[in-house]
Amino acid sequence: MxxxxxxxxxxxxxxxxxxxxxxxxxxxxxxxxxxxxxxxxxxxxxxxxxxxxxxxxxxxxxxxxxxxxxxxxxxxxxxxxxxxxxxxxxxxxxxxxxxxxxxxxxxxxxxxxxxxxxxxWCDDADDWDDDNNTNFNEENGNVISNIEKVSDEDDESCSLEDSLRSGFGNLFVDDRNANKGAQGGAVGRLHSPSATAEIEGNEGEVISIDTPTFPQRDIASLxxxxxxxxxxxxxxxxxxxxxxxxxxxxxxxxxxTPDKQLANVSDRHVKELLQDYQQKNDDNSYLLSPEGGVTEGGEGYEKYEKSNPAHGDKMFHQFLSKIQSNPxxxxxxxxxxxxxxxxxxxxxxxxxxxxxxxxxxxxxxxxxxxxxxxxxxxxxxxxxxxxxxxxxxxxxxxxxxxxxxxxxxxxxxxxxxx
Incomplete structure (x- = not known):
């Protein structure tokens, strides 16, 4: 707007x-x-x-x-x-x-x-799928119960799990260091069935050790x-x-935030610092003026003047000041x-x-x-x-x-x- x-x-x-x-x-x-x-x-x-x-x-x-x-x-x-x-x-x-x-x-x-x-359309999708499956099975004269299929699959999976459990139950863990090849690690008991998965070669050849390397940096790309x-x-x-x-x-x-509000905040801060200095040093030679300036011995007011930036570029200084006022x-x-x-x-x-x-x-x-x-x-x-x-x-x-x-x-x- x-x-x-x-x-x-x-x-x-x-x-x-x-x-x-x-x-x-x-x-x-x-x-x-x-x-x-x-x-x-x-x-x-x-x-x-x-x-x-x-x-x-x-x-x-x-x-x-x-x-x-x-x-x-x-x-x-x-x-x-x-x-x-x-x-x-x-x-x-x-x-x-x-x-x-x-x-x-x-x-x-x-x-x-x-x-x-x-x-x-999505609400009717489930009904269409069920009816299609039922009609297809009835046309072939073989209405197969899904419950019987699931039960057969469960029996096969249970028999497989029982055989694996009986095989692994005959294993025990040797307390010796498992990194010393055949002298330690998991070994089977006597007359136990052999494992179906075997590792070829010595164990020391199978274990890979990642050797730490120093980071490589391309100086040219940097x-x-x-x-x-x-x-x-x-x-x-x-x-x-x-x-x-x-x-x-x-x-x-x-x-x-307008610059005038920021200037008022800055002026208040200057006044507080000057009053604090006068109270600590009992110095009344500089008195605050109603307009925010200071006067010496009750004479004319003297106001602060803003100095130019050290680099002399006022426009660039103003650019940075505007950005820094709202980071x-x-x-x-x-x-x-x-x-x-x-x-x-x-x-x-x-x-x-x-x-x-x-x-x-x-x-x-x-x-x-x-x-x-x-x-x-x-x-x-x-x-x-x-x-x-x-x-x-x-x-x-x-x-x-x-x-x-x-x-x-x-x-x-x-x-x-x-």
């Missing part, structure tokens, strides 16, 4: 989408990874990277309807995981999909009807900047390509607001390619999401992306027509600073 310009919604990783939740996930769900959940009337193939022709898995799915609109509105952001395409705008891809409420309700009605038909692509993604089979996806997680969303955030949403940047934008903002209208900032993902993206085919955690922040700009009018399936939005990537 569209929010006030000053309101910023933050996205955080939530619970894993397991099998029990898959029926509850649809195009109205905010999530990380997995397969894109399109409206029931829309089917799209996995997007292909225009640089390397490899499939691009889903990064995030954002449900973002606008006020005074009759459409559901969902944004899908994809990225290429090929290391050669990292930190390039062309490797990212965002589409916008609209759907009406009536379409979604009609599909639910159809699915409920189909479910009732399947349930009714120095590689990126892990190689999985074999499945390099196959031309479309079925394997569609299976490449990140592990799906729900995305929790809540509002960001764990992976997404920032604020339509028609301003994003937090690593450095000033170098790209000239273009117009909407469909209606030639203005573009507005809608959301951005942060590099903190990289550790959350776990490819299902990876046996262990491997970083499959590299970036500083990714900005998504959309059409201000959110232009749409009834014959449209989807529309592509503008993605701008900023590299991570070193």
């Amino acid at each position: 569209e929010k006030n310009r000053e309101t910023v919604l933050l996205g955080f990783e939530d619970e894993h989408i397991s099998e029990k939740y898959k029926n509850q996930v649809n195009f109205c769900t905010n999530k990380i990874g997995g397969k894109p959940d399109y409206p029931p009337n829309i089917k799209l193939d996995p997007p292909i990277c225009g640089l390397c022709q490899l499939p691009r898995p889903l990064i995030v799915q954002i449900y973002a309807p606008l006020e005074h609109s009759v459409y559901h509105r969902t944004l899908y952001l994809f990225a290429c995981i090929n290391p050669n395409c990292w930190n390039l705008n062309e490797s990212w891809y965002c589409i916008r999909v609209h759907s009406q409420e009536t379409t979604f309700e009609s599909e639910e009605t159809i699915s409920s009807k189909s479910t009732s038909v399947v349930t009714h 120095l590689q900047e990126a892990a190689p692509l999985p074999q499945d993604i390099c196959q031309s089979d479309s079925r394997r390509i569609s299976s490449i996806q990140f592990s799906p997680y729900f995305m929790a969303v809540w509002e960001e 764990g955030q992976i997404l920032r949403y604020s339509r028609e607001s301003s994003p937090i940047l690593l450095y000033p934008l170098q790209e000239t903002m273009k117009k909407c390619q469909y209606c030639q209208g203005d573009l507005v900032f809608e959301f951005q993902i942060l590099s903190t999401i990289i550790s959350k993206l776990k490819l299902l085919t990876d046996p262990k955690q491997i970083a499959r992306l590299e970036f500083g922040t990714v900005l998504v700009y959309t059409c201000r009018k959110s232009c749409w027509s009834s014959d449209t399936i989807f529309r592509t939005e503008t993605v701008i990537l900023q590299k991570e600073l070193y």
Whole structure:
């Protein structure tokens, strides 16, 4: 839902989408990874990277309807995981999909009807099986009782168990070390029946001992900047390509704490420290002002001044401060607001390619999401992306027509600073 310009919604990783939740996930769900959940009337193939022709898995799915609109509105952001395409705008891809409420309700009605038909068919399945077995036996003139069959099988199994029990009952365990070959271990008594299963060769030859080995490490692979692509993604089979996806997680969303509230907390902390210092040292030369500053000898107030960061990059310092104020955030949403940047934008903002209208900032993902993206085919955690922040700009009018399936939005990537 569209929010006030000053309101910023933050996205955080939530619970894993397991099998029990898959029926509850649809195009109205905010999530990380997995397969894109399109409206029931829309089917799209996995997007292909225009640089390397490899499939691009889903990064995030954002449900973002606008006020005074009759459409559901969902944004899908994809990225290429090929290391050669990292930190390039062309490797990212965002589409916008609209759907009406009536379409979604009609599909639910159809699915409920189909479910009732399947349930009714399952209720009759057991009766059909019993009648068929009875008719088949009566036509041949031999109606065999299932109870007699089971009893015969039980007699055979009991006789086999009795013979085995009598054979094993004549064995005893020698207290000597069983690893010394024929001199110890389980041996049979005299005149006892021989075992049907025998081990060929000496016992010492049969026992295998795993010799511990030192771990072998490939130093060259450790120095590689990126892990190689999985074999499945390099196959031309479309079925394997569609299976490449990140592990799906729900995305929790809540509002960001305004900077003014954080500043008030900081000011109160400064006042408490100064008052504590005055009480311990009986120093009244510095008095607190009503506005939160200090005065010396009752003269004009003196306020604290914020110093510049040591590295001198105010924009990067602000970027880190915003992230550290709410640790764990992976997404920032604020339509028609301003994003937090690593450095000033170098790209000239273009117009909407469909209606030639203005573009507005809608959301951005942060590099903190990289550790959350776990490819299902990876046996262990491997970083499959590299970036500083990714900005998504959309059409201000959110232009749409009834014959449209989807529309592509503008993605701008900023590299991570070193």
